[in-house]
Amino acid sequence: MSAAPQKAKAGAEKIEVIVKAVVPLNDLVTRFEFERRGGALFPPFSGGAHTVVEMQDGERTRLNPYSLMSDPSDRTTYAISVRRDDEGRGGSLFLHNHVKVGDVMTITFPVNLFSLDLRAKKHLFFAGGIGITPFMAMIEQLEHMNGNWELHYACRSESLGTYVDVLSYKYPNKVHVYYDDQKQAIALEDLLDGQPLGTNAYVCGPKGMIDWVHATASAAGWPDANVHSEEFLAPAPGEPFEVRLCQSDKTITVGEHESLLEAIERAGVEAPFLCRGGSCGQCETDVVSYDGDFVHRDHWLDDEEHASGKKIMPCVSRFVGKQLELDR
Amino acid sequence: MTIQFNDETFRDDYSFHNSDWAIKRFPFPFHEDSYMYAVNMEQHRGGPEGSVYEKRFDVDEHYVAEMRDRAMVLADDPLRCQSLPHMTLAGWDLLELIMVSKSEDYPDLFELHRDGDQWRWVNKPMGIDDSFTFMDETTLPYGPMEYITRQTQGDFCVLDQREDNLWMDAGIVTTQADWSLDFDIGMNFFEWHAPVPLAHEKGIFVRALKFLLNIQQGAPARRLNWTMTVNPLLDTSPENYHKWGIQKTTLTPENIGSKQHLRVELQTFFRLPRSNALVFPIRCYLCSFQDLMTMPKWGRRLHRVVRDLPVELATYKGFIDNRPMMLDYLSQFDDGLPTSPGVWPDFDTEPPLQK
Amino acid sequence: MSKFEFPPAIKSRPVYGTLEARTGKHHLMIADAEGAEAILEIATPELMAKSHIIYIPKGADYGDKLRALQPAQYYEGPSYAASVQRIRHVLANAHMGLQIYLTGTEGLMGQAQNEAMQAGFPHTAIQTEHRGSVARRMQCVHCKGITEEVETDPFVCSHCGLNLFVRDHYSRRLAAYQGVCIDAEDPGNVPEPKGIYE
Numbered sequence: 001m002s003a004a005p006q007k008a009k010a011g012a013e014k015i016e017v018i019v020k021a022v023v024p025l026n027d028l029v030t031r032f033e034f035e036r037r038g039g040a041l042f043p044p045f046s047g048g049a050h051t052v053v054e055m056q057d058g059e060r061t062r063l064n065p066y067s068l069m070s071d072p073s074d075r076t077t078y079a080i081s082v083r084r085d086d087e088g089r090g091g092s093l094f095l096h097n098h099v100k101v102g103d104v105m106t107i108t109f110p111v112n113l114f115s116l117d118l119r120a121k122k123h124l125f126f127a128g129g130i131g132i133t134p135f136m137a138m139i140e141q142l143e144h145m146n147g148n149w150e151l152h153y154a155c156r157s158e159s160l161g162t163y164v165d166v167l168s169y170k171y172p173n174k175v176h177v178y179y180d181d182q183k184q185a186i187a188l189e190d191l192l193d194g195q196p197l198g199t200n201a202y203v204c205g206p207k208g209m210i211d212w213v214h215a216t217a218s219a220a221g222w223p224d225a226n227v228h229s230e231e232f233l234a235p236a237p238g239e240p241f242e243v244r245l246c247q248s249d250k251t252i253t254v255g256e257h258e259s260l261l262e263a264i265e266r267a268g269v270e271a272p273f274l275c276r277g278g279s280c281g282q283c284e285t286d287v288v289s290y291d292g293d294f295v296h297r298d299h300w301l302d303d304e305e306h307a308s309g310k311k312i313m314p315c316v317s318r319f320v321g322k323q324l325e326l327d328r
Numbered sequence: 329m330t331i332q333f334n335d336e337t338f339r340d341d342y343s344f345h346n347s348d349w350a351i352k353r354f355p356f357p358f359h360e361d362s363y364m365y366a367v368n369m370e371q372h373r374g375g376p377e378g379s380v381y382e383k384r385f386d387v388d389e390h391y392v393a394e395m396r397d398r399a400m401v402l403a404d405d406p407l408r409c410q411s412l413p414h415m416t417l418a419g420w421d422l423l424e425l426i427m428v429s430k431s432e433d434y435p436d437l438f439e440l441h442r443d444g445d446q447w448r449w450v451n452k453p454m455g456i457d458d459s460f461t462f463m464d465e466t467t468l469p470y471g472p473m474e475y476i477t478r479q480t481q482g483d484f485c486v487l488d489q490r491e492d493n494l495w496m497d498a499g500i501v502t503t504q505a506d507w508s509l510d511f512d513i514g515m516n517f518f519e520w521h522a523p524v525p526l527a528h529e530k531g532i533f534v535r536a537l538k539f540l541l542n543i544q545q546g547a548p549a550r551r552l553n554w555t556m557t558v559n560p561l562l563d564t565s566p567e568n569y570h571k572w573g574i575q576k577t578t579l580t581p582e583n584i585g586s587k588q589h590l591r592v593e594l595q596t597f598f599r600l601p602r603s604n605a606l607v608f609p610i611r612c613y614l615c616s617f618q619d620l621m622t623m624p625k626w627g628r629r630l631h632r633v634v635r636d637l638p639v640e641l642a643t644y645k646g647f648i649d650n651r652p653m654m655l656d657y658l659s660q661f662d663d664g665l666p667t668s669p670g671v672w673p674d675f676d677t678e679p680p681l682q683k
Numbered sequence: 684m685s686k687f688e689f690p691p692a693i694k695s696r697p698v699y700g701t702l703e704a705r706t707g708k709h710h711l712m713i714a715d716a717e718g719a720e721a722i723l724e725i726a727t728p729e730l731m732a733k734s735h736i737i738y739i740p741k742g743a744d745y746g747d748k749l750r751a752l753q754p755a756q757y758y759e760g761p762s763y764a765a766s767v768q769r770i771r772h773v774l775a776n777a778h779m780g781l782q783i784y785l786t787g788t789e790g791l792m793g794q795a796q797n798e799a800m801q802a803g804f805p806h807t808a809i810q811t812e813h814r815g816s817v818a819r820r821m822q823c824v825h826c827k828g829i830t831e832e833v834e835t836d837p838f839v840c841s842h843c844g845l846n847l848f849v850r851d852h853y854s855r856r857l858a859a860y861q862g863v864c865i866d867a868e869d870p871g872n873v874p875e876p877k878g879i880y881e
Contacts, residue, residue: 013546043545044421046604072602109545115604117490118414121803141602144463145417193708195779198803221707221780223808225491274542282542407827491807508824514856515695522695523852566824566863570845573867649868 011052011063011273012108015042017078019103025081029130029162030096033070033079037104041075045110047138048202048230051078052276054106057094061265064091065232065275067204068110069136073144078107081162083130089234089257113279114204114230116141121198123149126186126213128205129156132163134230135204139171150174152191154209157181188213192220202228232277233297235259238318244325245269246288260314264328271314271328278316285312285326292321330436333392333453339400344560346619350389352673354615355380355592356623357552359671361632363641365527367536372550372596380594381550384429385480386611387437392453394481394503394562401502401563402478407510408565409474411486411498418486418498419473420463421600422607426476451479473498482594482611485509487517487540489604494540496520497605503562503612505555505591506569506646525640543606545599553593553610556647556654560589560614579650584657585618588650590630617657623673624681627661634658687817690880692851697789699813707782710734711773712754713795715763717815718787719745725784726752735773737766739791743815763791770795774802786812790820790831793858806855817880822859823847829859835876837865846873 017034024030036042045068055062070079085092099105114134116123123142125135132153142149151171155161157179167175178184192201201222203213210229217227237257244251245264254263261283264271274280278298287310296306298313305311312319312326336343346354357363375381380388401408411419427449431440439450448459456479460467468475477484477500486498493516501509512520517537518528527533543549557564558576579587594611621627634642634654642648663682668674689699702721704710710733712722719738723745726734735756738749746759760766783799785792792811800806818832828842836849840862847862854861866872 012544044424044601045545046602049604109547110601111544112604115489118417118488118603119412119803193778193780196803197774197777197779197781199779219706221705221782223805225805225807226779274544280542281538508861510827511822511824511852511854511857511861513854515854519695522693523850528694566861568825570825570864570867573864574870576868 012111014054014106014108017105017107019099019101019105020077022099022101025162026160028160029081029083031069031079031081032095032099033077034105034107035077042078043109044075045072045078045137046112046115047072047141048114048116048134049110049112049137050114050134050232050275051080051110052108052274053080053091053095055091055094055099057090057098062089062091062094063262063273063276065277067114067133067137067230069133071140072137073140081130081133081136083162085234089237091234111274111280113275114202114228116147116202117200117226117228119198120200120226121148121196122200123147124191124195124199124201125149125151125153126188126201126203126205126209127151127153128203128209129154129160130162131203131205131209133204135202136163138202139167150176152176152178152186154178154180154184154186154205188216189220192217192222200226200228204230207231230279231299232275232279233299233316234277235262235316236295236297236318238295239320241319241321241324243319244288244323245328246325247328254318259316260312260318264314269328273315276315278313281313283313283315285314285328286310287312288325288327289323290319290321290325291323292319294319331387331389331391331453334389336390336393338393338397338560338562342559342561344390344393344614346615347389349378351615351619351622352675353379353388354620355552355594355613356590356620356626356629356671356673357554357592358629358633360669361629361667362636363633364638365530365532367532367539368551369536369539369549370551372548372598380611380613383433384548384596384598385426385433385482385609386594387430387434387453387481391481395454395479397562398478398500398502401565405567408502408567409477409500410509410513411471411473412514415473415486415488415498415603415605416465416471418488418600418603418605418607419471421602421605422484422486423472423476424462425598425600425607426480430480454479474500480609482609485608485610486600487606487608489541489606492541493517494537494606502565504565504610505553505557505593505612506564506566508566511566523644525644526638540597540606543597543599545601548596548598550594550596553595555591555593555645556650557589557591557614558587558650560616562612562614564591576646576650579653581653581656584653585621586616588617588654588657589614590617590620617654621661623675623678624661625667625674625678627658627681628663628665629667631655631658631662687813687880689813689817695853696851697793697811697853697855699792699811702784702786702810702812704730705782705810707780708733709777709780710782710784711737711777712784712786713737713766713770713791714785715739715787715791715815716741716743717745718785718791718812719743719749719814721786721812721814722784723748723752728753731755737770737773739763739766739787763794767794767798770798771802774798774804777802783809784812785809787814788816788818789813790818790858793820793853793855797856797858800855819849819879820859821847821849821862822854822857823862825864829857830862833862834878836879837873837876838862849879 016037020035021033066080274282281300295318297316430438441448483501487494488497734754821833823840826843830841848865850861
């Protein structure tokens, strides 16, 4: 035993997989099913877990988190469902356009930042669009345990209602679907009112929906601890900026379409991460000095820490200004 | 090697003893000549061959006797094993983790045969051969956590992860350093560590919690902790403190070498996949002072550590009254020579005692 | 008068606050003795119209004042034990959005908090305010018996008779502090009892 504390490792443990199926579900969403290379079983996982998928896009390594949406008890298959984002940074486009059956890929062990509260007397799920994916796994997990759940799922239209058919067929009394183009909306206030004590609410979807559920529940007197959400942020593009990494003695430039974390990795500097979406806190980095303004976008640091100028989450946050030096 | 299991007791006549093999592999916890709290975590992925760090769940010569002692403790006080209702899934996770690990790491002692949900578990040292349905509690004689931990050395705390904290919501605790599961069950990480002096002020628990919350599947971690116990008593519980506390006053300069034991906990941490809970096994190893003194490096170092330990820690660890007598004994084995860094005994390279 | 400043203590010891009216359709207020004062301080007609007050006077004389607030429901119980069935019934039929206020002695707040937790209400969302007696509800770690209203340290376990010292270590689930044998290593050497906060 060394007694020295160890540095956080970069990312979770990895698993080599083979793409077993690519299943287009509608105009925007495709499901990718993986089997483990060498035929072994996957580790079990808990509903709400994600995996980070490594994509070798030419010179560039993309690492994107996706919720595991297959049945957690099925250890032969891991599946993700990916919405094509034509305006995005290219990870989803790479999957849609380049990944085919038989490809070998690397993904991480499951990491869960959005787990069920197993004490809950009832689980109330709110999904918006592709935010349905973690609930697919949670529902299967709860079904195996005779869990008490209910899903309210808002989609843009019937044709973009990913998995509406499966869910409505299997659980007609528990699944409620709302189509934006038919002016249907979740009657949230009414729904929150009257839930039994010990109900937990979970929301996954666009930021506006997440904020709406939190705010409405809070106004209805729900304890914060009973409302859970997950939102993976994609790093936003921005003006390139220069960063000095003092531990590694390197100066790097963060490009317009890459994140600070990606630029650090590109320079060959190992940096810890898990979710790459501003939620898990692993990549938290100390600021040594700066002259300019931070563009904080994470959910990890609090307002005070954001204002302090002492910390940054390089997976999603950026910087605008003359000079930035990080302890990395 | 095939392990020869000791026929020994951890109570009454205290026939517990360590073989030369067990002494050599004892997890001596001090890597330098002084001690202070630290978040001394490292990965739990094997270790030197034969060491207690090598396997995921170490099995040693005390296995059968320890399990016998656990059964006696549970018969006397069933509250030593508790699981809040939402922790059953984590219990299955733990059962799977231990059965898979032990059958892979000790194929001569344990076998696991799986056909879908139909499992057969063979534990040769304890003479168990049970078939059951995975995830069906009605097919086991106890809940899944209790079933498997009645067959695994060490205490187990199963921690639920919620609200950026860990909650001690299940466990089996019969070889503890004076804390009560029945009292602490349901507490969060800071609450159950509340009685520990100095470490809160040093920010140890804030950092430790942050580390533990981020332990992921496939990447277990470990650390050591230690205390002192008079007589090789595994069950130093607060519940029975009014019975065993008096034993601390039975030390004499003549018997201290055989009666006083260094008690080391190998604490490991595994993320449990189905429940997203964290299991925290706390494995207790005991070694008498006189056996420790057979390693010159450990003799020199233990004297220096005990001598220089802050009063608060010696009080919390319950040996402040006996410290002078311990030092009288230990000083005989400290000739002032420097010690090599690290925890290993370095028996072949460290000079023998020079006085 | 009925307020007491507790000295700083270890992290398992409960920290009590000051009640404030929160938004919500239903409000459950449970108080004993001087805890009534904390309710009187936050009571407004709007709040009272949505409140259910469960009060255990323990000899204090606030019943008329509380009744005069005209809460939607008012119950006065002779003891906590007599009231607990009602508390469980209210919680079992309650909906999310309920606000819970506990005030009075530590024993009352601890036990009512435990009922709320069992019903699925997170303890972090329960408001508490200490008023009145600072006596503690103590569990004997040896025999598991609870001794109510302990005012001195050490004290004698009312079940097994051991001499116990009073720890600050507190269990929400048991709604009690821990009492541990004080003379285990020196039988018969029991210091003179004194007030817990002396």
